Amino acid sequence: MTDATPPHEPVGARFREFQDGVDQPDGKRRGRGDGGEQLTVPPADFASYYGRPILKAPVWKYDIAGYLFAGGLAAGSALIGAGAQLTGRPGLRKVGRWTALGGVAASTYLLVHDLGRPARFHHMLRVAKVTSPMSVGTWILAAFGPLAGVAAVAELAPLLPQHGVLGLARRIAPPVGNIAGLAAAATAPALATYTGVLLADTAVPSWHDAYPSLPFVFAGSALAAASGVGLIAAPATETAPLRRLALAGAAVEFVGGHQLERQGLTSEPYTHGRSGRLVKAGRALLAVGTAAALVSRRSRVLSTISGVALVASSVATRFGVFEAGRVSALDPKYTVVPQRERLAENRSTAPL
Amino acid sequence: MPHANALYGPLDPAPDAGYENPPPRMGFFTDTSVCIGCKACEVACKEWNGVPESGLDLLGMSYDNTGALTANSWRHVAFVEQPRSVGWATPAFQEQPDGPSVSPLTAAVGARTGTDTGTDPGLTPGSPGAAARMSGGPEFLGMPGGQPPGRGSGAEGRTDFRWLMMSDVCKHCTHAACLDVCPTGSLFRTEFGTVVVQEDICNGCGYCISACPYGVIDQRKDDGRAWKCTLCYDRLGAGMTPACAQACPTESIQYGELDELRERAAARVAKLHEHGVPEARLYGHDPNDGVGGDGAFFLLLDEPEVYGLPPDPIVTTRDLPAMWKRAGLAALTMAVATAVAFLGGRP
Numbered sequence: 001m002t003d004a005t006p007p008h009e010p011v012g013a014r015f016r017e018f019q020d021g022v023d024q025p026d027g028k029r030r031g032r033g034d035g036g037e038q039l040t041v042p043p044a045d046f047a048s049y050y051g052r053p054i055l056k057a058p059v060w061k062y063d064i065a066g067y068l069f070a071g072g073l074a075a076g077s078a079l080i081g082a083g084a085q086l087t088g089r090p091g092l093r094k095v096g097r098w099t100a101l102g103g104v105a106a107s108t109y110l111l112v113h114d115l116g117r118p119a120r121f122h123h124m125l126r127v128a129k130v131t132s133p134m135s136v137g138t139w140i141l142a143a144f145g146p147l148a149g150v151a152a153v154a155e156l157a158p159l160l161p162q163h164g165v166l167g168l169a170r171r172i173a174p175p176v177g178n179i180a181g182l183a184a185a186a187t188a189p190a191l192a193t194y195t196g197v198l199l200a201d202t203a204v205p206s207w208h209d210a211y212p213s214l215p216f217v218f219a220g221s222a223l224a225a226a227s228g229v230g231l232i233a234a235p236a237t238e239t240a241p242l243r244r245l246a247l248a249g250a251a252v253e254f255v256g257g258h259q260l261e262r263q264g265l266t267s268e269p270y271t272h273g274r275s276g277r278l279v280k281a282g283r284a285l286l287a288v289g290t291a292a293a294l295v296s297r298r299s300r301v302l303s304t305i306s307g308v309a310l311v312a313s314s315v316a317t318r319f320g321v322f323e324a325g326r327v328s329a330l331d332p333k334y335t336v337v338p339q340r341e342r343l344a345e346n347r348s349t350a351p352l
Numbered sequence: 353m354p355h356a357n358a359l360y361g362p363l364d365p366a367p368d369a370g371y372e373n374p375p376p377r378m379g380f381f382t383d384t385s386v387c388i389g390c391k392a393c394e395v396a397c398k399e400w401n402g403v404p405e406s407g408l409d410l411l412g413m414s415y416d417n418t419g420a421l422t423a424n425s426w427r428h429v430a431f432v433e434q435p436r437s438v439g440w441a442t443p444a445f446q447e448q449p450d451g452p453s454v455s456p457l458t459a460a461v462g463a464r465t466g467t468d469t470g471t472d473p474g475l476t477p478g479s480p481g482a483a484a485r486m487s488g489g490p491e492f493l494g495m496p497g498g499q500p501p502g503r504g505s506g507a508e509g510r511t512d513f514r515w516l517m518m519s520d521v522c523k524h525c526t527h528a529a530c531l532d533v534c535p536t537g538s539l540f541r542t543e544f545g546t547v548v549v550q551e552d553i554c555n556g557c558g559y560c561i562s563a564c565p566y567g568v569i570d571q572r573k574d575d576g577r578a579w580k581c582t583l584c585y586d587r588l589g590a591g592m593t594p595a596c597a598q599a600c601p602t603e604s605i606q607y608g609e610l611d612e613l614r615e616r617a618a619a620r621v622a623k624l625h626e627h628g629v630p631e632a633r634l635y636g637h638d639p640n641d642g643v644g645g646d647g648a649f650f651l652l653l654d655e656p657e658v659y660g661l662p663p664d665p666i667v668t669t670r671d672l673p674a675m676w677k678r679a680g681l682a683a684l685t686m687a688v689a690t691a692v693a694f695l696g697g698r699p
Binding site for chain 1: 554558
C-alpha cells in the first residue's frame with residue numbers, strides 16, 4: 001500500500017509523527033519542516049467515515065483505457081474500410097482493414113491481460129448476459145474479431161501465385177474479404193459504443209452519471225482516431241471522405257462531451273485535476289486535428305500532422321475519462337453529496 | 353418472461369432467479385445499538401471461511417484497524433467517536449474531565465493511512481480534507497485522544513461523547529449490481545436469496561468491484577479473483593447459523609428469515625424510540641429502496657455515511673435499458689456519419 005513504512009524508516013516513525021499531531025490540540029504540526037502550518041478546516045458540508053472512500057475504485061489497470069482507444073480505432077477503421085470498399089478506394093480500404101485487425105488484436109490482448117486470472121479468459125464465453133455490458137462486449141468482439149481478420153488477410157491475395165490451389169484462393173479471397181469487411185463494419189458501431197455502457201453501468205459516480213454522453217463521446221472519438229490513421233497512411237488521393245468523417249466525429253464528440261461538464265458535482269473530475277487536463281487536451285487536439293484535416297488537401301505533411309493530432313486526441317480522451325472515474329470513486333464526496341441531494345429532493349416532492 | 357421488477361423495485365430474488373419452491377429468504381439484521389465492537393464476528397468469519405490475514409497495522413484513525421470491507425475482511429467493525437450522549441441518558445462522563453478527542457489535523461493524518469490487506473483496491477487512503485471537515489465540525493469523528501481526557505482543553509471545554517460501533521457486511525441486495533454485471537456467471541443467486549461468488553469460475557475481470565454501490569466486493573492480489581461474504585452458504589445448506597452471527601456475544605448480529613427479521617427490527621426501533629433514542633433508524637430494510645432492499649440490513653444510530661455507508665444507493669442496472677438506448681443511438685449516428693462522409697462529396 002502507499003503508506004507502508006519504507007524499509008529505511010525507523011520503527012515507530014509514523015506513530016511518532018502521528019503523536020506529534022495529536023499532542024497539539026490547536027492542530028499545529030511539529031517537526032518535518034511544516035513550519036507550524038495551521039490546517040484550515042472547511043465547513044462540514046458532508047459526513048464520511050474518517051474521509052475513507054465508500055466505493056471501491058475500479059481495479060482495471062490502464063489496459064482498459066488502452067482498450068477503449070484500440071477498440072474504438074478498430075471499429076472506426078472497419079467502417080472506413082467498408083466505405084472505401086463500396087466507393088472504390090482500394091488504398092484506403094487496405095489501410096482500414098489492417099488497422100481494424102491491429103486494433104482488435106490489441107484490444108483482445110489488453111482485455112485478457114487485465115484479468116486477475118488471464119488463463120480463465122474463456123470463462124467469458126460460458127454465458128451471454130444482456131445485463132452485463134462486459135458479456136455483451138465479449139460477444140461483439142467475438143463476432144468482430146474474426147470478420148476483421150478475414151477482411152484484412154484477404155488483402156494479401158495479390159501476393160499469391162496465379163495458378164494451382166493457391167491461385168484458386170487468390171480468386172476467392174477478394175469476394176470473401178468484401179463480405180467479411182461489410183459484416184465487420186455492421187458490428188463496428190456496436191463495438192465502438194458499447195464501451196460507454198461498460199463504464200456507465202457501474203457505481204462509479206462520474207461514469208454512471210455520464211451514461212447519456214459516454215457512447216457519443218466514444219463514437220466520435222473512434223471516428224476521429226480512425227480518420228487520423230487513414231490520413232497518415234492512406235494515399236492522398238483517397239482521403240477526401242476522411243476529412244468529412246473527422247469533422248463528423250469531432251461534432252459528435254463535442255456535442256456528447258459538452259454534457260459531461262453539466263452533470264453537477266460528478267462533472268468535476270472531467271474538468272479538474274489530471275483527469276480534467278487529459279479531457280481538455282483531448283478536446284484541444286481534436287479541434288486542431290480536425291481544422292488541420294480540413295485545410296490539408298494538398299499537403300501531405302499537414303495531413304500527417306492532423307492525423308497524429310486526431311489519434312492523440314482519442315488517446316487523451318479515453319485516458320481522461322478513465323481517470324475521472326477513478327478519481328470520483330476514491331473521494332467520498334462524489335458518493336455522499338449527490339445522494340444526499342437526491343434524498344432531499346425526494347423528500348421535498350414526496351406527498352405528505 | 354422477465355419479471356416487471358427484474359432490474360428495480362420490490363422482488364423476491366430466489367424465485368426470480370428460477371428456483372422452484374425455494375426456502376424462505378435468509379439474511380442478517382445487525383443491531384448496532386448493542387454492538388460492543390469486540391470484533392468476534394471478524395475473527396469467526398476468518399476462521400470458518402479460511403479468509404487470509406488482512407494486514408496487521410494500526411491505522412491511527414480510531415479503534416478500527418480493519419478499515420473497510422475487503423476481499424480479506426468479510427466483516428468489518430466500524431468504530432466512531434462523537435461528542436454527544438446516547439439518547440436522554442445521563443451523560444456518562446458528567447463531572448469527569450473529558451476533552452475533545454481529536455483535532456482536524458489528527459483526522460487528516462488518520463485518513464492518509466493504509467495497510468497492505470493483500471487485496472486490490474483493498475483499503476485505500478481517504479480524503480484528508482473530508483476527514484478534517486468532520487473533526488472540525490460539531491460531529492467530529494476520530495481517534496480517541498492521545499492524552500488523558502480534559503488535559504488539552506481545560507474543564508470548560510469538556511464535552512460528553514458516545515461511541516458508535518457497527519459490524520458491516522455484504523448487503524446481499526435484492527437487485528445485486530455485482531451479480532447483474534458479472535460476465536462469467538461466477539456470481540450467482542442462491543436458493544436462500546443470497547449472492548455468492550463461485551471461486552472456480554471467477555476470472556478476476558473486476559467488473560463487480562466497480563458495480564457494487566456499497567464498496568463491498570474486492571479482489572485478492574495474490575490470486576486475482578473477487579471475494580466477499582457468502583453469508584456462510586455452506587453452513588446455511590446444513591441448517592446452521594453463519595459464523596459471525598454464531599460468534600456475536602450480544603446478538604447484535606441476528607440471522608434468520610428476512611421477513612421475521614424485518615418485523616423484529618421494526619419492534620426494536622419502536623422500543624428504542626420509546627426509551628429515548630430518537631436517532632435510531634433502520635438502513636436497507638425497505639423493499640422499495642434503490643436496491644430493492646438488502647438481505648443484510650442494519651439499525652443505525654446516525655446517518656449512514658457516518659458509518660461509511662452510502663445514504664441512498666441505487667443499483668446501477670436500474671438505468672441499463674436507458675444506457676443501451678443511448679448506445680444504440682450513438683451507434684446509429686456513427687453509421688450515418690460514415691455513410692454521409694463517403695457519399696457526401698460525390699455529385
